[in-house]
Amino acid sequence: MRLIQEKSRKSINSKLQEELIKSIQGEVRFDDISRQMYSTDGSIYSILPVGVTIPSNADDVSAIIEICNKNNVAILPRGGGTSLSGQTVNSAVVIDFSKYMNKIIEINSDEKWVITEPGITIDNLNESVKKYNLHFTPDPSTKSRANVGGAMGNNSCGAHSIIYGKTVDHVKEMEVILSDGNKTNFSEISGNSLEYKLAQNNLESQIYKGVLDISDKAKSEINKRFPRVNRRVGGYNLDLIHPNSNKINLVNIMVGSEGTLAAVTKAKLNLEPLPKYTGLAILHFKDLIESMEATVAVLDENPAAVEHIGQMIITQARKSLGFSRNLDFL
Incomplete structure (x- = not known):
């Protein structure tokens, strides 16, 4: 039964791929390597997509969505794939905007x-x-x-x-x-x-x-x-x-x-x-609680940003050749 279902899925996907290739100017990738490449993002999740499309213009996007809708297949817009919560992986036809639609x-x-x-x-x-x-x-x-x-x-x-x-x-x-x-x-x-x-x-x-x-x-x-x-x-x-x-x-x-x-x-x-001037103030605290309490007072000064960097990150940065040379002030 599983073999029959797999053959049926491949047949449906093959027809979908053919229809997409005929309808858009951009790229259509349904090969295993491309699907594996797009099965992950910045998160811990991994889901194989149905296939990948790389549109060259808005008309391509329109055709992709219309065809997938007609075939009852989900679509998944994707950019850089940097999301940490799995927003850009799914069992769907991926629409990758990053290659051509970046003007x-x-x-x-x-x-x-x-x-x-x-x-x-x-x-x-x-x-x-x-x-x-x-x-x-x-x-x-x-x-x-x-x-x-x-x-x-x-x-x-x-x-x-x-x-x-x-x-x-x-x-x-x-x-x-x-x-x-x-x-x-x-x-x-x-x-x-x-x-x-x-x-x-x-x-x-x-x-x-x-x-x-x-x-x-x-x-x-x-x-x-x-x-x-x-x-x-x-x-x-x-x-x-x-x-x-x-x-x-x-x-x-x-x-x-x-x-x-x-x-x-x-x-x-x-x-x-752009701001005319920028400045950086570095405050040192004994623990997390003390730094959180100080944040309330810091916000009264209308800072552009407040960033907390814990001891673990600082320790790891000191072990890195790329970062350690920039940590003399700590």
Whole structure:
């Protein structure tokens, strides 16, 4: 029975692979080596994907999603694969944005925004806007490899979230591909624009109606129960869908959704001026409790970041040739 099931699975996957190859300009990889390469990320998890696609443009993404939807196969958007919780591994068709869809489309230094594809790394994006004295502020420790699309999917923060907030605070608009393969744009809308969306007879209209229905029915519970902490990045941002106004912005629920709602093919991001001056203060404590108590007082000084480095990390760094030469001050 198991052998029959395996043959059936391979036959279905072969047909899916053929259909994808005929439909997109990018790459389609269903070989065992490629599947093994994409079966892991920065986490401890390992799950073989059905196959791997590497789109070259938004039309490719649309075709991939439409074909997988028709064949009842899950899709999994992926960037740098730096996630620590297994967000980029699953039994699905992986859509890798990092190879081809990594271009900056437009930079507006006067209005301080950039339009970019999702596959660019955060460091490369910031290198491109640095000449305008601007930067995209979410800065996870993996920013040299982490993609902007991944930052949006995870609602990444970084060390400087104390002053800059989370990724959701810096995404203005998105171009997305819905589950039916259709392309649309999400941004803040209200009034006639919202009424027009609601009057349509398509999936996008159903999404707006559904989200508004959930928001209206659960508004009091959402306001009462959602935790109000600075670095809350888990789960859907239901508290930001329709926050006590007649406006709605589906970008707010897309950010942090980990690719479960739609695939982002382009985004308009807010940029902040680079700080004119930076400084570093290093405080030494006897134990963890003492350092945590001091953090309360430190926050009163409005620092850009507060980082705790424990004894174990310092000890291991001293044993490393690469790090030990930089630890004379400790």
